[in-house]
Amino acid sequence: MRNRFAFQPRYFLFWLVFFVAAKATFLLYHASKVAGLPTGSLARIFAYGLRLDASATAYLSVLPFVLFAVGSALPARFFPQRLLRFYTAVLGVVVAFFTVADLELYRAWGFRLDATPLQYLNSPGEMAASAGSAPLLLLTGILAALLGLGWWLYNKIVGPVPALPAHFGRPRAVLASVLYLALLIVPLRGGVQQIPINQSDVYFSTVPFANHAALNVPWNVANSALLTDGGPNPYQFMPDSVAARTVRQLYAPASAQPDTTRLLRTTRPNVLFIILESFTGKLVASTGGEVGVTPNLDSLARTGVLFSNLYAAGDRSQKGLVALLSGYPSQPATSIIKYPRKTEQLPHLCRSLEQVGYKSHYYYGGELAFANMKSYLVAAGYDGFTERADFPTRQQNSKWGAHDHVLFDRVLRDLKTQPSPFFVTAFTLSSHEPFEIPIPRKFQGTDETALFRNSVYYTDWALGRFLRQARQQPWWDNTLLVLVADHGHTLPGNDPNESFRKFRIPLVLAGGALRPEARGLVIDRIGSQTDVATTLLNQLRLPSGSYTWSHDLLRPLRRPFAFYCFTDGFGMVTPAGTVTYDNVPHHIIAQDSTVLGNQQLHQGQAYEQVSFGEFLGK
Template sequence: MKNRFAFQPRYFLFWLVFFVVAKGAFLLYHFSKAAALPAGSIARIFGYGLRLDASATAYLSVLPFALFALGSALPARFFPQRLFKFYTAVLGVVVAVATVVDLDIYRAWGFRLDATPLQYLNSPDEMAASAGSAPLLLLTGILAGLLALGWWLYKKIVGPIPPLPAHFGRPRAVLAGVLYLALLIVPLRGGLQQIPINQSDVYFSTVPFANHAALNVPWNMANSALLTDNTGPNPYQFMADSAATRLVRQLYVPASAQPDTTRLLRTTRPNVLFVILESFTGKFVASTGGEPDVTPNLDSLARTGVLFNNIYAAGDRSQKGLVALLSGYPSQPATSIIKYPRKTEQLPHLCRSLEKVGYRSHYYYGGELSFANMKSYLVAAGYDAFTERADFPISQQNSKWGAQDHVLFDRVLQDLKTQPSPFFVTAFTLSSHEPFEIPIKHKFAGTDETALFRNSVYYADWALGRFLQTARQQPWWDNTLLVVVADHGHTLPGNDPNESVRKFRIPLVLAGGALRAKARGRVIDRIGSQTDLAATLLHQLQLPSAGYTWSHDLLRPLRQPFAFYCFTDGFGMVTPAGTVTYDNVPRRVIAQDSAVTGEQLRQGQAYEQVSFGEFMRK
């Protein structure tokens, strides 16, 4: 019979072994990445990760250890043995599900499971649609395997709790249980050092995947959730605030003291039709150096409009792209301002700026606006009307997300027949989002995820071309500025790392009947960001942009053009010299082009410090 007073150590060992097995499952699921690691990395992943695994184990053990100590004071028949099993079973299911979800989250998003999915709990259908491209049969099998293995490990390592030995008093038993409980403080903190363990303690490699693999999923989720309160000191404090502010101001110094007088428009009060394309990576757009024949309609529009072919997304999620485009506001590295209605209410917004001069507005989306808390942001922006999934007949909700793109564009065309001018209409597509369902025949061969994504982008472009063909014949077209831009890029094609600059490059085209003839066909290859579109548009409309402090007119060259972007948990800084990417957790450079200087890194750090500091104060 197992010793009663070995129960608590055995219980601790059970969870620790389970987490080590889960780490092995992660490495096997991402075998191609694991196989490419430098020699010795796998052993170091388990070795460095063991501290976080032990910390997570300690947190999960606190309640059972406390119950064990209290239960030792009770007669044997009242000992809560079933409660231990129930607690462990529930937590086992939760941890196993989180482990399996994390496997595909990392494949799709490039970071381990954290508190980010909590933003989507109020939109379960959209969450399910996002998982549409996941290998559900394989993941279900892994989940079943983990649950079965967990049950077997519990029986072998823990087993039933033996009764108190004869002549062993309850007070002594309680004391022994309390001592074990007190000892949990060591693994909880990750050791006896002054500062408790954090993510950076398990980061050991220059290869981000190796560091990510060492993390513990439940610990990472809890830590991320606790950090989202945005109280306390700025976590991205790299230098004195005065020095950081000075560096950021210098970034926005124009190349010339004279304002740019380039006029792209024939009028200062055109209609503005703002089309945001889901996941339209520049890697699929020929006019921005991407693959040919995937977006022929957008490429044709670029040839007859104004193409900005060196633009970078501010973040890597739709909600971050919306804020960057419509408010000219930068993304945050480990959260999103759109989660905080109190903060978003203080942001500037193109809708409000245009409303002041008589524009009427309408926002169109084929899915649910509540997804990722987008609706609170858009309502605060002051749109006059919204059209979303519930406003389309069931027969037209032909995608897991809602209405496909050609259905969305048809509704926009129908409504614009009676839309008062001048109008500010925003249409956000969805068909090029996972699970990449399209209602037309595939143009490109293949059934892998890249081929599905390529075909979905082709379909979205087809829907855009179909829309434009009819729109050009409408009476409102001649007085309309069309803005076509992506909400963010994508790791595909090429499975670029989460921090890759290729992932963030997106198209931006200005077109429509309101463009001056001399402006058509112009290509602007100056580096810029999504955040710069707001000021660029407002200046063309001869409207003030002072409130958009993070936005710069793309037609007025900066002394040093740049684009700053965020990923979890780090940033990239792009200039004509090249790109530097930085990981905030271990506080070190991930990659740096040869011509990039230390000053450029400091500029990126200053930008992150100042922008996040402002975000915290809102």
């Protein structure tokens, strides 16, 4: 017969075993990555991860331990046994759901589940669309198996709470249960060390996947959700004065003379700013990618101005939006777009152009509430918005909303009556998961890479269809067309989350407003998404001083660079090569052999420290 006072240790053991089983599930789901790990890594994943598993277990055990202590002071008929089982069942469903959601999100995003998806709770339709390419039947089966395993483990390890022995008084029972409760302090903080446990304590390998696999998902979600935006700066690598000086040096121009390159026939052209969802440079031939996927964009690149060595600032749409329209860097593990009081203080191309008479409109085939984008765009001062609800139901033919050719048709129709000069922004969506397209596929295959390649081809097809009609319109001759991606993609090639190849994107300037001698120009200097704003404003002869993180791509820096961040680390690209750094274990992930010394690493650390410090201070 089970001892009543073994209930608390048994309950703790139940959750610990369940978390180990969840970790095993993650490793089985990503077996191809496990196969590439160094010898001995598998055992170390479980060994190092056990501390975080125990910490999560302790947090989940606090309330049951308290209930057990209170119940021990009450008559047997009042003991909250059903409440304990109900609490455990609810948490079991939540933990199992997190575990299963993390399986596919890690494959798509390259980092373990944290509070990031909470940004999308106000747009469940878009969340569902994002999961459209996931193997839902398999994931549902895994969820059912985990729930069944949890039920079996609870009954096997915990079971019903035995009655209090007749010879054992209630005060002694309460004392014993309170002692067990007090002992939870040790696993809660991950041991008796001075600093409580954090993610870095379970990082042990130079292979990011091994470190990620050791994490506990519920602990990671809760820790991320509880982090505030008020500081202190977690990226404090050096004295602030040193970091600020290093960043100023990064933006030092190669020449003291201002750039005089003129790309435009006029300083007040219409600006049609098209943001292309997930248009990775790997699928754009003009930036060294695959041939035949984006023939229309490549044709524009040959007859316009191509920036062939540009890098996205982050890895999500909302980060790319802020980088492009406000020239503002991305943040690791969060996004400034989550904080309207902060985004209201950012500069914005829409406001800059409004001051000189531009009329503006923003087009998106999906819901603007997704990822809190609408609050940012409304604060920017756009005169009008067109989003999913503004399209007839029959035109909402994508899981996200209206497909890209429908979006472009709407833009084309509206521009016939749009006052000039105009600043019109259009954001495509069809090349987002689940990669649905309304035209026959060009590329064979049903795997995710083939689906993605076909979705990019479709958006390019829709772009070409739009351009053929736009060139016939009276506004075309006085219009600058800006085409740029919001971010890159791991596909094709399943690049690691931190790889510079994932962040490389195209930027093309085209349209009737270009000077004839500018056509065919290729700028191959390294640049960032954040630099687009100042480059555009300088061509329009407008002030760009408030865009402090943006520089003119036509005015070379002394040492060109691009900084990008991912969860939770950064990459620094220069002509010497790339350095990527992991903020959790505080070590370099990869460094090209051509990068000598630590100067480039320190520059990246300074950039991250100063930019995140500014983010905290807004």
